[in-house]
Structures are given as structure tokens and as C-alpha cells.
Amino acid sequence: MASGDMAASGAGVEDNYLTHSHGFKSWFFTLDHKRIGLMYLVSILTAFFLGGVFALLVRTELLTPGKTIMDAETYNRMFTLHGAAMIFLFIIPGIPAALGNFVLPIMLGAKDVAFPRLNLFSYHLYVAGAIFALASIAMGGVDTGWTFYTPYSTTTNSHVIAMTLGAFILGFSSIFTGLNFIVTIHKLRPAGMTWFKMPLFLWALYGTAIIQVLATPVLGITLLLLIVERALGVGIFDPALGGDPVLYQHFFWFYSHPAVYIMILPGMGIISELVSVFSRKHIFGYKFIAYSSIAIAVLGFLVWGHHMFTSGQSAMMNMIFSALTFSVAIPSAIKVFNWLATMYKGAIHLDTPMLYALSFIFLFGIGGLTGLFLGALAVDVHLHDTYFIVAHFHYTMMGGTVIAFLGGLHYWWPKMFGRMYNETLGRIACLIIFVGFNTTFFTQFIMGSHGMPRRYYNYVPQFTPYHRLSTWGSYLMAVGFFLMAGYLLHSLFRGRKAPVNPWGSATLEWQTSSPPPHDNFPEAPAVGDPYDFSNLEYDPSLPGYRRRGGPKA
Amino acid sequence: MSFELGMMAAAGETGGSFWMPPEISTSAAGVDWIFYFIFWISLFFFLLIVGLMTYFVVRYRRPKGVEAEGAPSHNMVLEVTWSVIPLILVIVIFYLGFKGFMDLFTSPQNAYEVLVTGQKWKWLFQYPNGYVDENLHVPVDVPVRLVMSSEDVIHSLYIPAFRVKRDVVPGRYTKAWFQATQAGDYQIFCAEYCGKSHSDMLAKVVVEKPGDFEKWLEKASNFLDTMPPAEAGARLYKTRGCAQCHSIDGTSGIGPTFKGVFGETVVMVGGAKVAVDENYLRESINEPQVRVVAGYQPVMPTFKGRLKDKEITAIIEYIKSLER
Amino acid sequence: MSTHEHPDYLGHHFETPQQQYDSSKLGMWLFLATEILLFAGLFCAYSVYRSNHPEIFVYAHQYLDKTLGGINTLVLICSSLTMAWAVRSAQTNQRRGLILLLSMTLLFGCCFLGIKYVEYEQKWKHGLLWGKRFHPHTEETRSHEKTAPSAVPPAIASQPAPVAPPPPTGEDRSLIEAAPRGPAGLAAGAIEERKPGHEGSRPSNVQIFFGIYFLMTGLHGLHVIGGMSVIGWLLVRSVKGHFTSEYFTPVDLGGLYWHLVDLIWIYLFPLLYLIG
Known part of the structure; x- marks a missing residue:
């Protein structure tokens, strides 16, 4: 039944990157970017699960004021570990290292990333960093918050050194991934793949990689200083020795604010792909979207001071950072309007990835707009370090990045594993997560603007109803995630075989078989406009898309 | 869920709006005005985005196999428009936010000054006459400036009803100011994470009616005359720094605990045994290095000249009251 | 640049040696x-502290040995020269020259570390160390030390207990009478008053300078060791004859790295040793 290049996945025993070789070593020491991407995927999903469990414990504790299930010291460790696991182990490597590693070379039409050994090394660094982080948890955890603010972090007796060392190593893993991606995009584009023929996801990964390479070293030196401060008492951040604790905050946010764009930019890239593919229409304003990714990457470096509006820095600095912060709003707004314009007069298909894309626009819309409140100096003074902030960054990080990641995961799942998941369950899970998410975090906006400070174990009774609603929402979200885990795992064994191009995408990864062979392409792919769908037609027998006039299944 | 929402409405403080707590300082109304200005702009754009999105999904939803009818993929005028309009709006918002911030930042010359110390995990407020209290009492309709420093890690003084927040940093002084507009009790939070009891690092601002503040301060400052000595001692214990090293629950800190110590016989550094009585306690306060309890470092500073006799007596009475 | 043959050193995912070379170089x-x-x-960190406390830097830099620092600068410049020459030798297929020049570079590296060790040892001997390890007893400060046996109060950070530390000797900081004198800038000056006043010309918080000195030169020293390991590895490979005028990328890249390490020292030397 199966014949021709477009339906190779129908064959019985095939040679693809999953079956190419066997055994633990063939995976753990592989140089194949697809396998490395897959190992990253498994690792980050484990971290996501761990971070999620910490989150549920935190939310459960906050069900009532005072003690619900744990004491204050445990609670402080829980929210710290939730933040550290989610940020360093899940979101930052999430889209670039897991999905990006798998997709980037294929989308580009290359055989691999520029430095496969460095790529593997960066995964091994990730594992090493994760081991340090886990060791710190096993020794009793860290209670500083994921921001490790001095002098608290230099005086607490929890296991800060192991955790910061872990984050330091993870930073280098991130640097090497970024470096690899930049060189790959510069030097490994095949003939015909010009800069403006590149899919927008690659533009986004390129912008992300620039930030990874240029910002992460500063995190490295900051964490190194923190470690020598704790271990040797160097005194750079210690006011008792003439040091300056606020300098630490500058250093930390010089990395960690751009890191926010490491998280969101690739998410925006995914959404650009999804909106276009599932509207069956060329992306609107390609160049504006591409340039806005780079603009966000550049501007992201100049706004770190907005985390310190209340720290006592001068009014002049506050003014400059506030102004620069607002400038980031423009490229973000451009993207959203371009996505809407893409949908206009499209032929919209509400498959699971598209539902995530729509959720993204809704949730990131709220996340982005609430950023305006925080950029405005006078209002930020009131909202800083309250639940309003917590809600804001969950709407951008989770409502933005995680939702985009899930959209991308569902989009590329058939390509990665050659199997289709259950579409109905996919849509239901997306809906449950959407409702649960809003219930959890929208309430936090309200209690935050009423003055509920963050990182509070205990709270004044006035806030009890909000906290209860928020906790219930988080349970609902958990149900959604477990449902998703269920049908995705099920699809690996029982899922329908995926066609080459189930969604009708025009980017190169959909020209090779699902899953792709070891060398990505049996023969060089035909590079064209990544958003021109006119050459594809729907074939209900696959069901999926094939090249117009190509061989029938 | 509707039950929860109902409770939420009931739980709101009196006088606040849906989004903001009551406005009790002169700056609060300005901050809230900017907040609501941004809120309505945001709501407009949110409804525009989600409205268009929903409309497009309903209007252009097609079964599989149907392709798009096609529309231009680029329109310079449109793209420049939706770049420039947000740009103008954020410039306006930036300007309003900055102007509001300068009002919050610049305190009037004639403000009444209170010194604030943050430490794990409580606030101490020192008035110009030297009196230290655990809550902040201020007169209504008078500008008050807080000059703040921390004893240990970074804290942040936050009074939602006044829309005031400022980090309290060790090794330097930060300032905040406000002018309360309405008598009553309002919550003070610590907004910068500072460890185990961060969420219990609370205090009250008590805004006193005209004339009441001076009366309160005079009465409070004379607590040695008006309170029983043990109670006065308890207050000194908290406000004069004893609590940093000496616990009252039996755990040993940098110094020995006060609990049940009175009347005991204690071994000193060097092996001598000493019965803890009034005279030993008095000596330990005035000349702490003379006889140090075995197992502790001689690190206590002298309080000679810094505590009046009457205060020392009150502290001793307080220690006597802490039975095993 | 033939695309037909695929030499051993060419990765399977590259089309041409030139593409591989360009990629490596960009990386x-x-x-x-x-x-x-x-x-x-x-x-x-250096700029922030220097602009806030210039007096510390002016005072403390006198304790650094300009002669040794200067010699070290020369040593590194020479090593850069030999390294650049080594790359040239690799490009022109001169294997013996390559081996000789790499060895010389390695030797200069050792020399640098040796001199650095002598400097560190002097600082150690005189107690001119970082933060809480700062207990100076040089000729100049010794006379002060006699009158003030515990010149440096114990550091807050050194207390492991979660309990707040005792107020430092002399002053109770909860009586914050000094409030209006609080500093406005980034750095903290409030603890200055905790220092005993009889230390004469020595500004307070000198330990900040030595903290920065050890951090910068220490991190640089680690990079020198890293660079030397790379050169050692290149040496082994060139003895084995891996490099030809066709393929010398690792020598080229190792050279770039070594030049960077030198360059950083060229900045560190005047910033730390030659403060006017």
C-alpha cells in the first residue's frame, strides 16, 4: 500500500533515527541531534513533573492561612525548588534544547547542527547540572527563592552552593546550545535557504541563541561570585565587609531578564508556525515578525533594572529602565497583530496545536498587557513583590512559553515519534488546562493588587477565598496534564501511524518521513517559501497532506 | 465556585475598589488613577484581540481540505499603524508612571521623621524622642518620612493602603514617605523574602486623629512609669536588642536563654559558679565581659549609659518573670 | 575545495572543509x-567599587608588586608571539617549528603561573587577602595592629546560625542616629563607622580591593591553566603529525583562545597595578 517518498511511514520495518541503532550507549553518547533533542525532551518533562509537584504542594499549603500540610521552612524550600526546577531545568532548555534541537537542522535542511559533539556535551552538562540540583534537594533543599538574593543567600544554612553550582553548569549547557544554533544557522543553510526563506521559528531560535550566548556568561560569573562569597567570604556582596548586596541584583537580573526572552521568544516562534499552518494562509508581515524577534532579543538586554524599582536605585535609573521596558511592548504587539491578520480570511482548522496557539494569544495577551502596569513606575511600587507579579509572570511564562511548548509538542509529535495522538482527548486536555490556568492565576492578579505579598507562608484571612480558588484551579490544571500524559504515552504504543505531513505544513521537516531517517533527508529537500501552501493538497486517505500532483497513497 | 466568588466580594476591605485596597494616603488616588487608566486601555486591547480572534475562528473555520481564499500577506500601512499606536500609548503610560513615581519619591521638607529598622522578623519604629515601638503610629494629615535600614538581610516595607513600598537594605539607608488621610489601623507587610517567618513579619500603621498622636507618644514613651516593671521589661527586651541573642523559650542562641535563668547557679568561663541574682544580671548588662557564662563567646556590648537604671530594673523584673 | 572527496577530518554533516573551518571559527x-x-x-564590579571608593584602590594598589606584574605582562606578550608563530608554522606545514613554538608558549605559560604564585604567596604572608580573611600585617600596618589587636570585627556573614548576630562592638546599630548621613549611591558606607578610628591613613574596607584582585587574577589564572591544557593537547597532536596546511583548525582556534587570555591580562595589569 505504501509507496513513494511521501508515504514511507506506512512500511513495516523501516530505518529511522529511532530504530537506527540500539542500546543505552547508542542514545546517551549519540551525536544525532534528533536523539539529543529527544533525551532533552524526556529530561525536561521529568523536571516539569517535579516542578509541578512542588507547585501543587505549595498551592495545597496555601489552601488555608497558617499551617495546612507543612511548616514554614518546608514551604520556603518548596517554592524555591518549584522556581529553580521550572526555570533552570524546564523552561530555559525547554523549547530551544528539546524541540529546537530536534527541529532546527531539519527545518533548515541540514544534516545536523554545526557541532554535534558540543551538542552532546551540552546535554551531558545539563544532566550534570540537574544532578547537582537534585543533590541539593536530597541534602535538604534551598530556601532562598530561585533568585538567590544576597545577603540572605550567603547567610542561610540551606544548601545554596550545590544548587548554584547546578545552575552554573546548566548555564553553560545553555550557552553551548545557543552557540551551536547560531553557527548552524549561519553556516549550514543549504543552497536556496536564504535568511528570508527561513521559517520564523528559526528566526526566533536565532534571537534566543544570541541571548543565550551573550547573557548567560554573566549569570555564570554572578553565581560563581555567590559561591566564593559563601565558601570563602570574599565580601563583594556582603555589607558587613563593605560589599553591596544590591549589586548582586543588578548582576542577577542582567542575565535573568534576558532569560525571560530566552523563554518567550521561541514560544512566539512556534505560534507563528502554528497560526499560519492551521489558517492555511501565508504568515502576515513575515519581515516584521522576524525583525521583532531580533528587536526583542536586543531590547531584552537593556531592561533588567525594572526588577529593582523599589530597591533604592536612583530616580534617574528608574526612569531609564521604565522607558526601555515599555519599548519591548512594541515588538510584542506587532507579533500579536500579525498573527490575527494571518487568521483573517484563512481556512482555520481547530486541531490541538491550533487550540494551544489560540490559548497562547489569549493568555499571553493578558500577560503582556499586565506588564504595562508593572512598567509604569508609580504603579509598580504598589504591585512589586505581590501576587500581581506572580500572576503576571505565570501568564507570560506558563500561559506563554509552556502553552507554546505544548502546542509545538503536539505539532511535532507525529514527526518525532511517527504516531498520532487521540485528537479528541488532546482538545479536551487543552480546554481543561486553559480553564484551570485562568482559575489559578487570574485570582492572583486580584489578591496581588489588594496587597498580598508573594512568598508568604501565612496570610491575613482577607485573602483566603482567593487562595482557595487558586488552589482548586491548580488541581484542575493537574488533571489536564495527567490526561495529556496519558494519551501521549498511549499514542507511542497504540497511536495511528503518522503520515509524512499530517498538518499540511510547508516547512522542510514535513518533507521527510515521520519519524525522519538517521540522516534527516534521503535526498536534498526542495527549499521554497515556508508559508506557501498552494503546492499541498489534502488526502483524506492518509489522512494528511501531500504535494499537489504527487503520487497517491 | 460561585460560592467562592461570593465570599470574595464579601472579603474585600471596606472602601476599596474591585482591584485596589482603600486609598488612605495622599498619593494613593494618583496611583489608582494611573492603574485604572492602564486597566481600561488594556481591557480595550484585550477585548479587541480576543474579539477578533474569536470572530475569525467562527467566521473562517473550514473543514479539512478547504484551502484559504487568500488575502495579502503584507501591508505596510497596516503594520506601521499597529506599531505606532501602541508606541504612542506606552509613551503616555510611561510619562504618567514616571510623574506619579516622582511624587512618591520626593518627600516634603517638613516631614515628621521616623527611623525604621527591619530585622528577622519584625519591624522597629523609633520616634524622634528615642522611643521605640513595634507598630508605626503616625498623625493623620501630616507628611511622614521613614528612614529605613536593616540589621540582617534585605526586607521591604510595604503598606498597601498607602501604596508605599521600599526595600530595607543592610548597610545603607532608604527612604519612603506618605501622608495618611484617614484615622484607623492599616497593615504593614514585609515584601522582600527574608526567611522562615517572612510572612509573619507584620506590623500595623496606626493613624491617629489630630492631637491624639502627641498624647499617644507621650504616654507610650513613659511606659516605665505607667506599666508594671515586668511588662515594661518585656517591651525593652524586644526593642533594645536583647532578643537578638537571648531567647525566652529555652533555646540557646548567641547568648544564654532568659527562660528560668533567674535563681539558678551557672558555671562561668574559668569554672567559677555564680548564682544568678539581681546583682549578677545588673553587672552582666553594664559590664558583660566580666563574668561570661561557660560555652559562650564574650561578644555582648556594654549597655552602660545606654539603659537607665529604671530600664535595667524593668529588664531584671522581666527575666525574673520568665519561669522554667 | 573539491566536494567529491570527503577527508577524515571533515564531519559528515559538512559539505566542504572550508565550510567546516568557517563554522569552527565562528563558533x-x-x-x-x-x-x-x-x-x-x-x-x-571593579568599576562600581572603584568609582564609589577610589581611595581604597589608590591606597591598596601600592601593595601589589609592579615589577613582577610587569614581567608577567612581558611574558604573556612573548607567549602570544610564539603562539601566533606556531599557527603560521602549522599553516606552512613546518611540523618541527610548530612543536618548538608550542613548547615555548607552554613554557611562558608556566613562567607566568610561577610568578603569579610568588605574588600570591607574598599577599598570603602579609594577610592581604579578601573579605573576612583580610588581616594585614605588613611593615606599615604593624604599628597600628599593636594598639588594636582586633581591628577587624567579625563578619556577619561568617555566622552560620540563623539567629541574628550580636551588634558589633562599640555601637548599637538599632540606635540609628546617623540616619541623615546615609549614603546615596550604589555602595554601602554605613558600616564604615564601625571601624576603629585610629587606623590612620588606611581607608576602611580595603579588603574589597583584595577581594576583587583575587577574583580577577584568580579567574584569569584558571583560564591560563585552561589555555595551557589546550596547548598541551595541541602539542601531543602535532607530535603525532595531525596538522597539515590542509587542516590546522585546532591550532588556529587554540591560538585565538590564548590571545584572549593574554588580552584580558593586558587589561587587568593597568587596572589593578597601575592606579595613578
Whole structure:
């Protein structure tokens, strides 16, 4: 039944990157970017699960004021570990290292990333960093918050050194991934793949990689200083020795604010792909979207001071950072309007990835707009370090990045594993997560603007109803995630075989078989406009898309 | 869920709006005005985005196999428009936010000054006459400036009803100011994470009616005359720094605990045994290095000249009251 | 640049040796950028503290040995020369020259570390160390030390207990009478008053300078060791005859790295040793 290049996945025993070789070593020491991407995927999903469990414990504790299930010291460790696991182990490597590693070379039409050994090394660094982080948890955890603010972090007796060392190593893993991606995009584009023929996801990964390479070293030196401060008492951040604790905050946010764009930019890239593919229409304003990714990457470096509006820095600095912060709003707004314009007069298909894309626009819309409140100096003074902030960054990080990641995961799942998941369950899970998410975090906006400070174990009774609603929402979200885990795992064994191009995408990864062979392409792919769908037609027998006039299944 | 929402409405403080707590300082109304200005702009754009999105999904939803009818993929005028309009709006918002911030930042010359110390995990407020209290009492309709420093890690003084927040940093002084507009009790939070009891690092601002503040301060400052000595001692214990090293629950800190110590016989550094009585306690306060309890470092500073006799007596009475 | 043959050293995913060479070079430049940014953090810390407390830097830099620092600068410049020459030898297929020049570079590296060790030892002997290890007893400060046996109060950070530490000797900081004198800038000056006043010309918080000195030179020293390991590895490979005029990328990249390490020292030397 199966014949021709477009339906190779129908064959019985095939040679693809999953079956190419066997055994633990063939995976753990592989140089194949697809396998490395897959190992990253498994690792980050484990971290996501761990971070999620910490989150549920935190939310459960906050069900009532005072003690619900744990004491204050445990609670402080829980929210710290939730933040550290989610940020360093899940979101930052999430889209670039897991999905990006798998997709980037294929989308580009290359055989691999520029430095496969460095790529593997960066995964091994990730594992090493994760081991340090886990060791710190096993020794009793860290209670500083994921921001490790001095002098608290230099005086607490929890296991800060192991955790910061872990984050330091993870930073280098991130640097090497970024470096690899930049060189790959510069030097490994095949003939015909010009800069403006590149899919927008690659533009986004390129912008992300620039930030990874240029910002992460500063995190490295900051964490190194923190470690020598704790271990040797160097005194750079210690006011008792003439040091300056606020300098630490500058250093930390010089990395960690751009890191926010490491998280969101690739998410925006995914959404650009999804909106276009599932509207069956060329992306609107390609160049504006591409340039806005780079603009966000550049501007992201100049706004770190907005985390310190209340720290006592001068009014002049506050003014400059506030102004620069607002400038980031423009490229973000451009993207959203371009996505809407893409949908206009499209032929919209509400498959699971598209539902995530729509959720993204809704949730990131709220996340982005609430950023305006925080950029405005006078209002930020009131909202800083309250639940309003917590809600804001969950709407951008989770409502933005995680939702985009899930959209991308569902989009590329058939390509990665050659199997289709259950579409109905996919849509239901997306809906449950959407409702649960809003219930959890929208309430936090309200209690935050009423003055509920963050990182509070205990709270004044006035806030009890909000906290209860928020906790219930988080349970609902958990149900959604477990449902998703269920049908995705099920699809690996029982899922329908995926066609080459189930969604009708025009980017190169959909020209090779699902899953792709070891060398990505049996023969060089035909590079064209990544958003021109006119050459594809729907074939209900696959069901999926094939090249117009190509061989029938 | 509707039950929860109902409770939420009931739980709101009196006088606040849906989004903001009551406005009790002169700056609060300005901050809230900017907040609501941004809120309505945001709501407009949110409804525009989600409205268009929903409309497009309903209007252009097609079964599989149907392709798009096609529309231009680029329109310079449109793209420049939706770049420039947000740009103008954020410039306006930036300007309003900055102007509001300068009002919050610049305190009037004639403000009444209170010194604030943050430490794990409580606030101490020192008035110009030297009196230290655990809550902040201020007169209504008078500008008050807080000059703040921390004893240990970074804290942040936050009074939602006044829309005031400022980090309290060790090794330097930060300032905040406000002018309360309405008598009553309002919550003070610590907004910068500072460890185990961060969420219990609370205090009250008590805004006193005209004339009441001076009366309160005079009465409070004379607590040695008006309170029983043990109670006065308890207050000194908290406000004069004893609590940093000496616990009252039996755990040993940098110094020995006060609990049940009175009347005991204690071994000193060097092996001598000493019965803890009034005279030993008095000596330990005035000349702490003379006889140090075995197992502790001689690190206590002298309080000679810094505590009046009457205060020392009150502290001793307080220690006597802490039975095993 | 033939696309037909696929030499051993060419990765399967590259089309031509030129593409591989260009990729490696770009990758190396990016890596060097990250290294510079790693040091940039320390340079920032240096600028912040120097602009806030210039007197500390002017005073403390006298304790650094300009002669040894100067010799070390020369040593590194020479090593850069031999390294550049080594790359040239590799390009022109001169295997013996390559081996000789790499060995010389390695020797200069050892020389640098040796001199650095002598300097560190002097600082150690005189107690001119970082933060809480700062207990100076040089000729100049010794007379003061006699009158003030515990000149440096115990550091808050050194107390492991979660309990708040005792108020430092002399003053109770909860009586914050000094409030209006609080500093406005980034750095803290409030603890200055805790220092005993009889230390004469020595400004307070000198330990900040030595903290920065050891951090910057220490991190640089680690990079020198890293660079030397790379050169050692290149030496082994050139003895084995891996490099030809066709393929000398590792020598080229190792050279770039070594030049960066030198360059950082060229900045460190005047910033730390030659403060006017």
C-alpha cells in the first residue's frame, strides 16, 4: 500500500533515527541531534513533573492561612525548588534544547547542527547540572527563592552552593546550545535557504541563541561570585565587609531578564508556525515578525533594572529602565497583530496545536498587557513583590512559553515519534488546562493588587477565598496534564501511524518521513517559501497532506 | 465556585475598589488613577484581540481540505499603524508612571521623621524622642518620612493602603514617605523574602486623629512609669536588642536563654559558679565581659549609659518573670 | 575545495572543509564573546567599587608588586608571539617549528603561573587577602595592629546560625542616629563607622580591593591553566603529525583562545597595578 517518498511511514520495518541503532550507549553518547533533542525532551518533562509537584504542594499549603500540610521552612524550600526546577531545568532548555534541537537542522535542511559533539556535551552538562540540583534537594533543599538574593543567600544554612553550582553548569549547557544554533544557522543553510526563506521559528531560535550566548556568561560569573562569597567570604556582596548586596541584583537580573526572552521568544516562534499552518494562509508581515524577534532579543538586554524599582536605585535609573521596558511592548504587539491578520480570511482548522496557539494569544495577551502596569513606575511600587507579579509572570511564562511548548509538542509529535495522538482527548486536555490556568492565576492578579505579598507562608484571612480558588484551579490544571500524559504515552504504543505531513505544513521537516531517517533527508529537500501552501493538497486517505500532483497513497 | 466568588466580594476591605485596597494616603488616588487608566486601555486591547480572534475562528473555520481564499500577506500601512499606536500609548503610560513615581519619591521638607529598622522578623519604629515601638503610629494629615535600614538581610516595607513600598537594605539607608488621610489601623507587610517567618513579619500603621498622636507618644514613651516593671521589661527586651541573642523559650542562641535563668547557679568561663541574682544580671548588662557564662563567646556590648537604671530594673523584673 | 572527496577530518554533516573551518571559527569567536562577558561581570564590579571608593584602590594598589606584574605582562606578550608563530608554522606545514613554538608558549605559560604564585604567596604572608580573611600585617600596618589587636570585627556573614548576630562592638546599630548621613549611591558606607578610628591613613574596607584582585587574577589564572591544557593537547597532536596546511583548525582556534587570555591580562595589569 505504501509507496513513494511521501508515504514511507506506512512500511513495516523501516530505518529511522529511532530504530537506527540500539542500546543505552547508542542514545546517551549519540551525536544525532534528533536523539539529543529527544533525551532533552524526556529530561525536561521529568523536571516539569517535579516542578509541578512542588507547585501543587505549595498551592495545597496555601489552601488555608497558617499551617495546612507543612511548616514554614518546608514551604520556603518548596517554592524555591518549584522556581529553580521550572526555570533552570524546564523552561530555559525547554523549547530551544528539546524541540529546537530536534527541529532546527531539519527545518533548515541540514544534516545536523554545526557541532554535534558540543551538542552532546551540552546535554551531558545539563544532566550534570540537574544532578547537582537534585543533590541539593536530597541534602535538604534551598530556601532562598530561585533568585538567590544576597545577603540572605550567603547567610542561610540551606544548601545554596550545590544548587548554584547546578545552575552554573546548566548555564553553560545553555550557552553551548545557543552557540551551536547560531553557527548552524549561519553556516549550514543549504543552497536556496536564504535568511528570508527561513521559517520564523528559526528566526526566533536565532534571537534566543544570541541571548543565550551573550547573557548567560554573566549569570555564570554572578553565581560563581555567590559561591566564593559563601565558601570563602570574599565580601563583594556582603555589607558587613563593605560589599553591596544590591549589586548582586543588578548582576542577577542582567542575565535573568534576558532569560525571560530566552523563554518567550521561541514560544512566539512556534505560534507563528502554528497560526499560519492551521489558517492555511501565508504568515502576515513575515519581515516584521522576524525583525521583532531580533528587536526583542536586543531590547531584552537593556531592561533588567525594572526588577529593582523599589530597591533604592536612583530616580534617574528608574526612569531609564521604565522607558526601555515599555519599548519591548512594541515588538510584542506587532507579533500579536500579525498573527490575527494571518487568521483573517484563512481556512482555520481547530486541531490541538491550533487550540494551544489560540490559548497562547489569549493568555499571553493578558500577560503582556499586565506588564504595562508593572512598567509604569508609580504603579509598580504598589504591585512589586505581590501576587500581581506572580500572576503576571505565570501568564507570560506558563500561559506563554509552556502553552507554546505544548502546542509545538503536539505539532511535532507525529514527526518525532511517527504516531498520532487521540485528537479528541488532546482538545479536551487543552480546554481543561486553559480553564484551570485562568482559575489559578487570574485570582492572583486580584489578591496581588489588594496587597498580598508573594512568598508568604501565612496570610491575613482577607485573602483566603482567593487562595482557595487558586488552589482548586491548580488541581484542575493537574488533571489536564495527567490526561495529556496519558494519551501521549498511549499514542507511542497504540497511536495511528503518522503520515509524512499530517498538518499540511510547508516547512522542510514535513518533507521527510515521520519519524525522519538517521540522516534527516534521503535526498536534498526542495527549499521554497515556508508559508506557501498552494503546492499541498489534502488526502483524506492518509489522512494528511501531500504535494499537489504527487503520487497517491 | 460561585460560592467562592461570593465570599470574595464579601472579603474585600471596606472602601476599596474591585482591584485596589482603600486609598488612605495622599498619593494613593494618583496611583489608582494611573492603574485604572492602564486597566481600561488594556481591557480595550484585550477585548479587541480576543474579539477578533474569536470572530475569525467562527467566521473562517473550514473543514479539512478547504484551502484559504487568500488575502495579502503584507501591508505596510497596516503594520506601521499597529506599531505606532501602541508606541504612542506606552509613551503616555510611561510619562504618567514616571510623574506619579516622582511624587512618591520626593518627600516634603517638613516631614515628621521616623527611623525604621527591619530585622528577622519584625519591624522597629523609633520616634524622634528615642522611643521605640513595634507598630508605626503616625498623625493623620501630616507628611511622614521613614528612614529605613536593616540589621540582617534585605526586607521591604510595604503598606498597601498607602501604596508605599521600599526595600530595607543592610548597610545603607532608604527612604519612603506618605501622608495618611484617614484615622484607623492599616497593615504593614514585609515584601522582600527574608526567611522562615517572612510572612509573619507584620506590623500595623496606626493613624491617629489630630492631637491624639502627641498624647499617644507621650504616654507610650513613659511606659516605665505607667506599666508594671515586668511588662515594661518585656517591651525593652524586644526593642533594645536583647532578643537578638537571648531567647525566652529555652533555646540557646548567641547568648544564654532568659527562660528560668533567674535563681539558678551557672558555671562561668574559668569554672567559677555564680548564682544568678539581681546583682549578677545588673553587672552582666553594664559590664558583660566580666563574668561570661561557660560555652559562650564574650561578644555582648556594654549597655552602660545606654539603659537607665529604671530600664535595667524593668529588664531584671522581666527575666525574673520568665519561669522554667 | 573539491566536494567529491570527503577527508577524515571533515564531519559528515559538512559539505566542504572550508565550510567546516568557517563554522569552527565562528563558533570560537562566539565562545570568546562569552568568555569576555564572563569577565565583564568582574570588570563591572571593579568599576562600581572603584568609582564609589577610589581611595581604597589608590591606597591598596601600592601593595601589589609592579615589577613582577610587569614581567608577567612581558611574558604573556612573548607567549602570544610564539603562539601566533606556531599557527603560521602549522599553516606552512613546518611540523618541527610548530612543536618548538608550542613548547615555548607552554613554557611562558608556566613562567607566568610561577610568578603569579610568588605574588600570591607574598599577599598570603602579609594577610592581604579578601573579605573576612583580610588581616594585614605588613611593615606599615604593624604599628597600628599593636594598639588594636582586633581591628577587624567579625563578619556577619561568617555566622552560620540563623539567629541574628550580636551588634558589633562599640555601637548599637538599632540606635540609628546617623540616619541623615546615609549614603546615596550604589555602595554601602554605613558600616564604615564601625571601624576603629585610629587606623590612620588606611581607608576602611580595603579588603574589597583584595577581594576583587583575587577574583580577577584568580579567574584569569584558571583560564591560563585552561589555555595551557589546550596547548598541551595541541602539542601531543602535532607530535603525532595531525596538522597539515590542509587542516590546522585546532591550532588556529587554540591560538585565538590564548590571545584572549593574554588580552584580558593586558587589561587587568593597568587596572589593578597601575592606579595613578
